[in-house]
Amino acid sequence: MITSNATVTSAALEHLDRDWLRDYPAALLHGLASLVGQRGEALYVTGGAVRNWRAGRPSVDLDLTVTTDGLGWARDLAGRLGGALVPLDEGQGVARVVWQGIVIDFCRFRGPARSLAEDLGLRDFTINAMAVAFDPAGPGLLPPYAIIDPMGGGRDFADGLLRVTSPKVFFDDPLRLLRAFRFMAELGFALEGETEALLRSQADLITGPTGPAGARINGELARIMASGRASVTVRAMAEAGLLGHLFPELQAGAGVEQPPSHHLDVLAHNLQALTEMERLLAAPDAFFPGHGPSMTRYLAEQASGTLLKWAALFHDLGKPAVCAERSGRITFHQHERVGAAGFAVLARRFVWKKIEAERVGRLIALHMWPFHLNNVFQKDGVVTPRACLRLVKAVGDELPGLFMLAMADSLAGQGPGKPLAMEAALARLYDQVEETRRRFVEPVLTRPRLLDGHDLRQEFSLRPGPVFSVIFLGLQEAQVAGEVRSRQEAMAWVRDFLRGRQAQDF
Template sequence: LPGKQNLAERLEAALSQARLAFLKLIAAQAYELRKPVYIVGGFVRDLILERPSFDFDVVVEGNAINLAKALEKNYGGHLVSHSRFGTAKWQIDDVRAELIRYLPGDGHFDAADLPESLDLISARTEFYEYPTALPTVERSSIKLDLHRRDFTINTLALRLDGRHYGDLYDYWGGMNDLRRGSVRVLHSLSFVDDPTRMLRAVRFEQRFHFRIEERTLELIAEATDLLRQVSADRLRHELDLMLSEENAAAMLARLDELGLLRAIHPDFIWKNEWRERLESALVKPLPAEWDLPDSAGHMPARRFIAYLLWLMQFPLEAGLAVANRLRFPRPMLQSIQAVSLIKQTLPALSSPRPSQVVNELDGVSPLALYALRLDGLAPNLEILLEQYIHRWRKIHPFTGGEDLNRLGLVPGPAYRQILTQLRNAWLDGEISSPEAEQLWLSAMMKEIDPYA
C-alpha cells in the first residue's frame, strides 16, 4: 500500500455498474457546484481491506444540502434535510427507474441495484462541551471532519469530483494503521468524549483480527469507568451490533478481558465456555416445528434468545440486575425468571405426568424454552420439553366456556378450574375421544350439583 494513492480501479471493481454510475452522477453534480465530495469511513476502509461493503455516505466540503437540492431538481426524488446539521437524505426509491436513464456511461443498469436513498453530509467538526455530552456541531474542512471520527482506520476519504476522482485522502495515518492492523484513537480524550467508542474499538479489533494499539489500550483502561454513565440504549445498540457479527463471542470475551462488561454492571461477565451456546442461538436455523415468534420485546427472535442464553448463565438476581441496567423489555425479565424457575422445578418432578409438565411450562415464552433447550438439559428433561412443544401444548378439550354456560354453570372461577382439569384429563390419557369428554363433563356436573 504505497503512500499517495488513487483507488479508482478498486472502486470500479467493487461496485456494481449501476452504483458506480450513480456515484459518478453525484460527482459530476458536485463538480458543477465546485464542491469537493468524498466517500468516507467504513466504505473506504473496507475497500482497502478488500471486504467491499455497499453502503456509503457522501461528505461534501461545503453545504451538502445545496448539492442535494441540485440533485433533486435535476433528477427527482425528494429530500429530508436538517439544516442544523447540514445533512440531507435524498430519497430516490420511487424514481430509480427514471434515474437510471440519466446515469453516465452506456451500461444497461438495473434500477434495483441503486440504493433507496443517499445520505449527504456537510463536512463538520464537533465539540464536546463536557465529557459524554452530545456534541456541538460546526461546518469545517474534510480534514477536521475526519478528525472527529473514532479510529484512524475510519478516517480515510475517497474523493469523487472532477480530476480528483479516486484520490485517497489520508490525513490521520489511517493507511498505516490498516497496514499494521491497529485500532487507534485520534486523540487522548476520544473515549472521554464518547465512551461507547471503547466497545466499537473491540468490535473492529475482533472483526478484522486487528489489535487495539498500546496507547489506545491505556486510554481504555483510564476511561473504563465512564461506561457507568452511558445510557442503556446506547450500550444495547453497541451490544446488538456485536451480536450481529460473525465473531460475536470473541468480542464479548474481549470486552470481559478489558473489564468493560463489569464497568457496565459489576455482575456482567462473559465466559468462553458459553461460546457454542451463543453461536447456536445466533447462527443455527430456528426449528420450524417450534413455531417460534419472530420477535419479542421489539427484538428479533435470535437476538432475544442470544441475550437470554447469556443472562441466564448468571445467578437469578445478577441476571435480573444486568437486564435492568440494560433496560431490557419486560418479556426478557419474565423469561429470565421463568427459565430459572423451570431449571429448579422440572428436575424435581420424578417421572411426571404430562399435565404436570404442561402446568410448569404453559405461559412461558417458547423463545425462553428454546433457550433452555440450547443451554442443554438432562436427556430425560429434554424429552419432556420436546413432548411439550410438539404435542402437549397443542392439546385442548373440545369444550369451552360457552359450553359450560349452556350446561347451566354460572360464569366464574370454576370455569377455568373445570377446563384445566378437563385438559389435564386429555393430557394424561384419561380422555381420548369427544364422547369420553362428554361423559367426563356430565360426571363433573353431577359432582358440582348432585341434584342436576
C-alpha cells in the same frame, strides 16, 4: 475545475484496485455528479465504504463528506432520486437518504475543520479516517482512485489495529468507547496499546453526564451480539471496565461465590455461559443429536440466536440480590424470577423492542425449569404429558431456545460437585420432551377446544373470569393424559371439577 483540499501525505499513496462506485445504480451516480456540478464543491466517499473497498469487499451503504451543508446535499439528492430524507443532526449538517435499499449519509466538515485532512483527523479511529474523491468530471471516483489517508489508517487496517485519531476521541463522543468494541467484534481487530489504555481510563464516560442515550448504546450492543465474536468482545469489555459501567447489575456478580457445582463466581459464570452459547449456536446438533435441523430453523427466525446470547449473559442476573447461606450451603432461591425482573428494568433503560425484551425475559425466568424437570425425569424415567404441556404452555415457541440456554448454563458450570453427565441428561430430556410434545401435546393444542366460553356460560351458568382459564388448562391436561377424548367426557370433567370446588368452599 474542483480539486481536493485534502493534504495528501505519503500515507495516501495507496490506491483502490478499481472504481467501486460503478457497482451502484447509474441513477445514483448521475445524481451525485449533477449535484457536484451544480454546487461546485468537492465530494468524498469516507468511512466504512473506503475501508471495505480497500479490503476488496463491496459496501452497500455510503458515507459522503462535503465541505458545507450536508443536509442540503441530502435534501437535493433525495429530491432527484425520489428517496427518503432522514435528518440525523441538523446542527452538525448530518442527514441520510434511503433509496432502493441503499443508505447514503451526508456529513459536512466537522467542527472547526477547514479541510478534508482536518476533518479526517476529527474522526474516531484511523481506519475510518480514509477518503476517496468523487470525480468532478463524471460519475464515479476520481482516477487513479487514490486513498486519502493522513492518519495512517491503511497501515492500521493491514495490521488489524484500532487506533484513535486523537486523545480527545472519547471525550468528544463517549459512544466511541463502545464502537471500539463493535469494530473488534465485526472486524476481528485488536485495540492498539495506547488506545486501550486511553479507553480503560475513560470508560466511565459511557454513563457520565455527556454519555450517549440508551437507544444509541443499544444499537452498538446489538451489532456486537449479532457478530460471531460476541463472547470474546464482551469479555474484553469486562476487562476494560466498560461492561461494569453499562451493566452494574451484571458486575454485581463479581466475587459472588457459588455452590460446589460451579467453578466460577456469578459474573464469570455469566460470561462463560455466553461463550458456551456461541458454541451451541455454531453446531446445535453436536449438543442435541438429531435436533440440529429443527434448532437451526428456530434460530433462523426472529433473531433468536442473538436473543439467546443476551439470555445467556443475563441468565443469572438475579443471583447477587438473593444470595444467602443456609445450613452452610450457598443458595439463590428465586434468582430466575428476580433476574427476569431486573432484566426488564435494564431493557427499558436501553430502549429494547418490547417483544425482544419479553422473549429474553421469559427465557431468564424459565431457565431453571429444564433442570427441575430433569430431576423428575431421572427419578421416574419419563416426562408425563401433563408436565410437558405445562412447559410448552409456559415457554411457547421458545422451547428449543430454553433447552439451549440450559445446556449453555450447564456447560458453564464445571465444579467438582456437579452431577455427572448433566449435558447428556439434558439432551435425553429434550428428546423425551419433544417426543411427548409431538405425540400428545401438539394434537390437543392445534385442535379446536372441546368446550368454549359459550359452553361454560350456557351449560354451567358460569360468569367469565379466572375460573375459565383454570378449567381450560385442566381440560387440556386431562386431554393430553388421555382422560378426556370427547365433548361428553369434557362436560363430565367440568361437572366433577365444579363439584370439587364447591366441596372445597365448604
